[in-house]
Amino acid sequence: MNILQVYKFPHPLLKLKSRLVTRFDGRLKQLAQDMLTTMYKERGVGLAAVQVGKPQRLLVMDLTNDLPREQGSTLRREPRIYVNPELLHTEGEITTREGCLSVEGYTTDIRRASRVIVRYQDTGGRLMKETLEGLAAVCLQHEMDHLEGRLFIDRLSPVKSRMVKKRLSRQARPA
């Protein structure tokens, strides 16, 4: 189990379009596990491989990770791993407050589809299909945006997006 470095905006890597995963080997499984470990530590609910410097179409999620946890309690984790995900269908609308481990100190309301059907592969390369709703659907769409080099702040209006990015870039600059 390794904790990986999470790249932060405005790192140019985050703009890369991730490539298809073609090798379903031990390294892929290890990367997915390390991403989950990293996500748990950072208290995120989703993480795309490009955020840890690997522009591959791989993402992990666990919606239980932002549930309040009493000290000493063992909450059952629900890790999900998606390789080469593709949306087959989207419907409905939901607006939720989004944040991102690569965008520090900023959250905003984003509108997305409230129900999606996704086709993907597991780390063994098997084809899977799943319907996600509500926050799970939102999280998947947010992470899939990363695979296209898109951040949630790219979904704001052009004016607001520019403003927010300018502010975030200023904050990111080392003093």
Ligand code: NI
């Ligand atoms: Ni994100």
